Amino acid sequence: MRPLAPTLALTVALLVTAGPSAADVPPPPPTAVTLAPGGIPPSQQEANGYDFTAGGEALSTVATQDVAPGLELTNFQRLEDTGWNRGNVLTADLSEPTLSMDVRNTGKVAGIGTLSSQMAGTGAVAGINAGFYDINASGAPVGLAKSRDGLQNARFGSDPTLSMAGARAAIGELTSGGTVTVDGTEHDLAGFNTPSLPAGGIGVYTQAWGDYTLDRPVGGPGNVSPEVARASVVDGVVTAVDDEAGAPAVPDGGQVLLAREAGAEIVGSLEVGDRVDVAVGLDEDADWAVSGNVQLVVDGQVGPGIGDDGVHSRTAVGLNRDGTKLIALALDGQTAASRGMTRGELARFMLSLGAYQALNLDGGGSTTMAARVAGDVSPRIVDTPSDGSEREVSNSLLFFSSAEPTGVATGAQVRPATNRAGAYRVLQGQRRTLFGSGLDAAYAAVEQPGRFRTQDPDVRIVDTDHDRATAVGRRTGSADVVYTADRHRATMPLTVLGPLDRLAVDRSQLAIEQPGEAATIQITGYDADGRPAPIEPTEVTVDADAGVEVTRDGANGFVVRPTMESGAAVIDFTVGDHHVTSTVLVGSEQHTLADFTDGASWKVETARATATVVPVSGGGHDGGDALRLRHDFTTSTGTRGVYAVPPAGLTVPGSPLSLSLWVKGDASGIWPRIQIRSGDGTVSNLDGDLVTWEGWQQVTYPIPPGTAMPIRVDKIRFLETRPDVSYRGDLTISDLVANVAPDAPPTQTEPVHDPVILTEGTVDERPQRIAVMSDGQFVARNPDSDLVRHVRETLREIVAARPDHLIIDGDLVDEASPADIALAKRILDEEVGDQVPYTYVPGNHEVMGGPISNFKAVFGPTHTAFRLGATQVITLNSSSGTLHGNDDGKAQLTELESQLTAAAADPAVTGVVIAMHHPIDDPLPDKASQLSDRIEARQLEDRLGRFRTSSGKSVAVINGHVGVFHGSSAQGVSMLVNGNSGKNPAGTVTGGGFRGWTMVGIDPSAGVVGSDPGPGARLRWLRAETRPAVDTVSIGAPESLAAGSAVTLEATFAQGTATVPVAWPVTADWGGDGVVVGERGHGVVRLDPVTRKLTALRPGTATVTLVVNGVKSEQTVTVRR
Structure with a gap:
């Protein structure tokens, strides 16, 4: 190890004040891939050289935007073997001379602040959270941090560290150290501005430490060493000596030597006037450095001994082999949309991104990334922090651009003024407000008057005013809008959809708990092919009941503010002949879910711990009954938990806004959570604040907007996630209450009768016909039942109609026993035989009472693909309720994507038909019969829509399961639901609730519709007629x-x-x-x-x-x- 370089410039990082905002710039449309397509321009839907499907991942969506010269932001979402993951990647070209990086904090080492606050005023264009820190006490980093202004803090020794010297970065063990020389004798230092000194250690503290008590480094707050000494030093001369730590009180321009046990003997022996020399530094040159806890990738291989600390959100950094390219990752976690990763999974992922070295930084709720994308003026949070908002953290890694000139246009931009997804689409006859400006050398927006124009007849430019204009969709197609400012020119694609066919509101029921609060509502229009585009507020007429005030929110939507204390109001939004309503609920009522009078019937569950849960009569916060939880968290360093489990799930009435629980705390810092099951079956957790108090305090658990109702409480959970904390805890809980919004009459939604189902006529003259039946649900123990009779009658009708193929779209049997499967085979042999080729698609009842192997042994593969003339037919297995939760995981989805790619490239294929039992969306109000993974549903819909747009070929989806006949469209894709062919229907007779089957008619010659198909193109390719059973x-x-x-x-x-x-x-x-x-x-x-x-x-x-x-x-x- 080279000698440690002395560093006495022990100052905090300087903050650089940014210049004034150069333009009144609306935020850009999001790159959140769950909102694609249409939310970002096609040129940005690129992977930036990354392959997010290298490991066989499915339904991947990705988008890349410039941030500054040499810096790009890529976000992605994909389905992995273990579930969904979503993240953001900053890619930095370190050879770009105008791009630099630095480690920053709040201005105090022992202080925490959000990433946004640490970036504020610095001029940074992007940033991520960085080092691990003393989360429940001082907030100081527990490792090493050095900024360009000097060393900030260090726990002396070796740490896996990201550092940079010149134009190259490195990841590896970096050693920090220091000495204090007293009377010619050198003594090793244990740390510099560190929150924890080892037994016998000496540390040095500067004013950069901040105001937090120095009791913390010597064992505080609960275990302060009895042997402590401190000495104040100015210009190498001792000015004060004390035997207590206490307040920092660091003298101006000086330091405090703090020591415990053996180190305290050395420091305690000093006297005022003694000279001491302090030297601290690193064993390698570094302009800046920040440590993590584990090196994930070492020389192109998964690092040794990286361990496993569970599945979490993750922050990580990686480098290419020569250290000239940096990859910074913020991976979302702990949500249905993004699971997170273990360290091992993270290491392999960083390898797949091209990292030759990679380092794990602080993750979990700390994971945060911000970026000022090109064309904006300030950074915005681009990830989804798992705490629901930015966590306050100790330090951050920031990116800066010095590209010149700043504030002067060197380029131009044009984009929609709304930041909503789908902003690059407009419905025929509707308006899209556009924004144009200059771009300076660092890609920031600057004011630059310009001119909007287009030469495409599909769009007309009106109402030009300075940096804004309005584009009106005239006819279906694609157009380029050009903005010219001085000599600079920018082009924006705009797709014109068909005329408005129906409206939708993003929040049909809006709950506002406090009268002074406000909420937003956005309106979306759909054309006759189910293709969406935002509707701007200027196009909407609003009629609101008394009690609420509705105002426009720029080009995005509306802001709703209640003017009543409590109650309900209905808002009607009208565009032309179409309207949609939203109900606003103001205030809430409290409903007691558990008063613990039945405490003896509650049970205890644990994770890596032992615990008891016992009732306490009269032990509640107000003298009522309570539960006492005593737990031992000393037997493991992994995440530990104690859970109070009710005798049955606690169903929450109405539409709750939050839950509340009284907790008698022990100041342990334990994490309170409530496990719920939402109305769509999703299991998730509501989070409360860490228990840092003693005595009674009410904990509030907000319920995220959009949670499917009703919800059920399954467990009251308390967790400890800190590996370095070990204790025995004692909590008491009482009165679990739901804060429920007031009741309101349901809003009326106009039904959509999609013409994909013929109301009159037949498909008999179409060149290709596919018969569809489903949902017989018979059992072998009753082979002569009405269900079997209905199925046989249906099959006879189908055979008589002589279709080209028959698809049995799931749930032919009820219990999936070998006898059920055998009866199904016998019926098909007797009624169909070789008269009509058929494919049997498994549904949930093909695994309801037996394994899928029973089905496969008789009917073969659970997902198939075959050609029917010019039509590619793909069948999928949704028997688990999802397409990735079956016996082969996501394999059929990766195969689906391969088949779609092949169909797009094959000139002999003009269209694709996909059959699976569960529909993407259930047309019935309870939504109980759709794909249960709603991320999968939306991504599949998106993928099929993009196939139609990019290939110019038609695609349709055929389902069963719901118990009604229905037709709809989404993203230009026709969606058919076949009703029951055997068992009684599930819906009303006016809503498709009858028995029968469907004949699908296809004209393969009309399947190629082009990239801008007009309304009705999908109907020329495929329509269907329902064939009810009629007496x-x-x-x-x-x-x-x-x-x-x-x-x-x-x-x-x-x-x-x-x-x-x-x-x-x-x-x-x-x-x-x-x-x-x-x-x-x-x-x-x-x-x-x-x-x-x-x-x-x-x-x-x-x-x-x-x-x-x-x-x-x-x-x-x-x-x-």
Whole structure:
């Protein structure tokens, strides 16, 4: 080891004041990949050279944006073997001379602040949290930190460290050390501004330490060493000596020597006037340095002995082999959208990103990343901190750009003024506000008057004003909008969708607990193909009940502020002929979930600990009953926990805003959490503040907005995550309460009747036909049941219709026993045989009472792919309720992506049909029958939409499971739900609740629709007709009508004891003598098959006929003058 370089410039990092904001700049549209496509321009949907699917990951989405010269931000989300992960990567080219880095803190070593606050005023363009710190006490870093202004703190010895000297960075063991010389004798120092001194150690503290008591380094607060000495030193001369640590009181320009045990004898022997020499430093030159706890990657290999501390959010840094490229990662964790990683997984991930060396920094709730992306003026948090907001941390690693000139335009930008996802789309006839400005050399926005224009007829530019303009979508297609400022030019893509077909609100029910609070609402429009685009507030008419005030929020949406103390109000948003409503709930009521009078029936569970839970009569905060939890956290250094478990889950009524629990604390710093199961089945935790108090205090557990209701409380949890803390704890809890929003009438949503299901007509003339049946759910112990009879009748109808293929879309059997599977095979052999080729797709009932191996032994693979002429058919296994929770994990999803890639490239394929049992979205209000992993659902929808856009080829999804017939569209993809073919339906007769099957008709020649398909293109390729099981059909019409009059026909069919209206999604065939169906032709009467409106045209007699799945009814109508 080289001699330690003396460092006496012991100062805090200087803060550089940024210049004034150069432009009134709206925040850019997000790069959050869960919101793609359309949220960011296509040019930014790139991976920056990273391969986020190198390990077989599926449904990956990625986007990259410039931050400054030499610095780029890439965010991603992907499905791994263990679940979803989402993160952000800063990639720094260290050879870029205008890019620099530094380690910064709050201005005090023993002080904490958010990453945003540490960046404020420094001019930094990006940053991440850095070192581990004394989280529950001083807040000082526990390792090494050196800024460009000098050493900030160190625990002397060797630490795995990221450092930089010149234009190269290094990761490896870096040794820090120091000495104090007294009367010619050198004594080793144990640390510099460190929060913990070892027994017998001597430390040196400067004013940079801050105000936190020096009792902490010598064992405080609870175990201060009895042998302590301190000496104040100025200019190498002792000015004071004391035998207590206490307040820092560091003299100006001086230091404090603090020591314990053997070190205290040395420091305690000093006298005022004695000379001492202090030297501290590093064994290698470094402009700056910050330590982590584990080197994840060493020389291109996973580091040895990295250990496992569980699954968490992660902050890590990596370097390429020559140290000229730095990779900084902030990985989200502890949420459904992002699981996090273990250290081993993190090491392998850093390797996959190209790291030759990599270091683990402070993760968990500390993980935070911020960046000022190109075209913005200030940094913004780009990750999702697992605490729900930024945690205050000890220090940070910041990135700076010195590119010149600053504040002077060297380029230009143009983008939407709204920061909503989908901002680069606009519906035909709707408006998109645009923003343009200059960009300086560091890519920051600067004010630069310019001109907006486009040469594409699909878009018209209106209302230009300084740095803003409005683009109006004129017709479906793509256009480039150009902004020219001085000599600088920028181009923005804008996609025009079809006309507005329906509206949606992001929050149909909005809960505001306190009257003084405010909340936002955003409106989205959809075209007839289910493609979304933000609706700007200027396009919306608002009608709000008394009690709330609604104002515009720029180009993004609306701000809602209650003017009443409590109650409910309805807001109606209207655009043209379309409207949508949102209910605002103000205030809350308290509902007691547990008063612990049943405390004896509560049980205890533990993790790496022992514990007891006992009832305490009269021991509550107000004299009521309580539970006492005593736990031993001394037997492990891993995450430990004690959980109080109720005898049954506690269902929370209504729409709770938060839960509250009284906790009698022991000041241990334990972490209180409540485990809940939300209405969609997701298990998650609500977090409270660390228990740093003694005595009674009420803990509030906020419930995140968007949590599916109702929720159920499963466990009251207390956890210890600090490996260096060991103790026996004693807590008492009482009165678990839910703060519930007031009741309000449900809002009405207009049903969407997608024309992918024919209301009138047939698909018989289409070149390709696929029959679909599902949900028989019979059992072998009752082989002659009505369910079996219904399935046999359905199969006979299908065979008689002679389709090209039959898809059995899951749940043919009920309990999946070998006997059930054998009966299914026998029925198919007897009713279908080789008359129609078929594919059996497993549903949840194919594993309900037996393993999937029972199915595979008879019917083969659970997911398949085959060609049907020019149509690629892909079947998927959703038997677990997800596409990645089955016997082969995410393999079928990676295969799906490969098949889509191949289909896009194959000129012989014009379209893709995907069949799986569970739909992406359940059309019924309870949403109980859709893919249970909602991240998977949205990513799959996104992937299929991007396939259609990028390949120009059609795609559709066919499902079962729900128990109703339904059709919809999303991102231009038709979605069909087949109803039950055997068991009774789940929905109402007016909502598709009838038995039957579906015939899908495809015209392969219409499958290639191009990158900008107009409305209706998907229907020319694929439509479907429902084939209900029909006993009789009836028409209700008057015997005579006066010419020019009109009447709405009553049309129904009987199915057992049910009477079903002949209306969407029932497919019927209307006709007859003297009857004109639709708008064209001449006859006695005209019939609109959608509305069933019958108009008398001229005198005469007409016979109206109605056929539903081969069953016919007639009605004679006489038209008189």
